[in-house]
Amino acid sequence: MRCVIRSKESSSEKAIRAVSAALPVLAVAAVYYLAGGLGLIRGVYVQGAVVTPLWPPTGIALAALIYLGLRAWPGIALGSLCVIATLSDSVSLPTVVVVAGNTLAPVCSYLILRKAGFRRELDRLRDGVGLVFLGALGGMVISATVGTSMLVVDDNLPLSGFWPVWTAWWSGDAMGVLVVTPLLLVLRKVRMPRATDPWIEAIALAVASVAVSLLATRTSLAMIYLVFPLIIWAALRFQLAGSAPCALLVSVLAVVAGTQGVGPFEGHTSLHVMVNLAVFNGSVALTALLLAAVVTEQSDIRRRIQRACEELADVVDRLAPGRASGSWPPRPEDELDGL
Template structure:
């Protein structure tokens, strides 16, 4: 009788586990599809190929892999297939290969990050460097190369347009990782704000970010780099929780202005705009990630030193009862006069 009960229980647990895994994959696919729809709103044509200055699905895909591991790849493939299906009438070899490239690129980025010892907390400088240069810039070479090569092989792109399309494809995918993935890593640690939080400063930063970003991306004057003091402010005071949303806001407004051809992007060709957006958004993401990581790392080092000093003070107290070590370590004003 016990064997029958255990068998039924195990079967139920397997069913629940399978349903839960399927739900996770469908959630990843749905998020990828929705992000793709948003990205295509600002799609532009380069030599007949539809590319975007910011492709959010790559950030969604890498974030899903960082949270769920390699078992998230079927959801990424399904989401990519759904997005491409909205652009073509039928599924062809080109579609299958592009879906494979879009899936393989974030998987390669994930494996590289795991090999490099990347931590999702982004609390070390090396984590920011690895995410930027290996996860985004290096990993997205795969999707850009596979997709552009297939366009050429399928006679949908002349050979002379290979590098312009490849550059636009790669920069859009890399920017998606740089802008969206850190935001997802921040959202996983979201908590209800407390009364002791810096409400006034956070509100001032939010208002200033929107106002300055709109002015910088809409005026014809060369003022777009006014956003960097805001990103520095966000990183120094609020770390990744402040710099990631700020970088996301700035990048989105810059992409909107670039695709509309207004502000500092007025009068330039599509390829020129794409290159400028790639450089700008890359600089924004690099500043936000690395500075926030440095501030977090330094804060963690101070906390570890403080805990070590407190433990040492407890040891001294046990070895010499009644002789309190006082403040530890001593500060410069504790030294005798004349030293």
């Protein structure tokens, strides 16, 4: 009887572990699929192929790998398969190859970043540079090359259209990483708001971001680069927590304006719109990510120096009472005594 009970308990534990392991994978697949549906809303045709100026699933895939590790790859593959299935009538060998490319690209980006010592806090300049050049611009070459090649092999794209479609595919995947991944990485730092938080400045930044972004992306005047002072403001005052949402807002509004052919994108071909959006969104993401990383790194260095000085002052005070009053930097109680 004891053996039977033990076997039942063991089976239940195995089932629970299996469900616990499957839930994150299914969650990644569901979020990937939903993000793919949103991305396809603003898809454009380049040489007869559907491409997107901003492909959020790549950013979600890389963030999932950074959080969960390699166990997230089945969810990425399943989500990619579901997205592609909505575009084609049947699942063929080229479809499977494209799914493999869409899965391999973020996996390779994750492995390269891990090898380079990437930290998901994005609190160092080297982390920002790594995410840009290794995670986005480098890793997404795989998905663009595999996907475009399969379009040519499957006779859905003439060979002359390879490079225009490849460029559009690569830029859309790279922008997904640059814009979406930092936002998902900063979500782990979300906390309950405090009364001491700079509410007025945050609200002013949010209102200004929406107003200026709408104006810059909807007017035919050359005012698109008015958004950069906002990005700098957000990065200097709120680091990545401010610059990442601001960059996402600007990029989404620019993509909407570009696919509608309004504002500074009016009268351009689809390929020109894709190139302009790639350059603009890339510049926005680079400014937001790298400047926020620099500010965060400098703030951390300053805090460590201040903490070390305070610890040194305490040591001096214990060894020679009264001598620490001349230490640098002066402690708050010393400044009050001087007043």
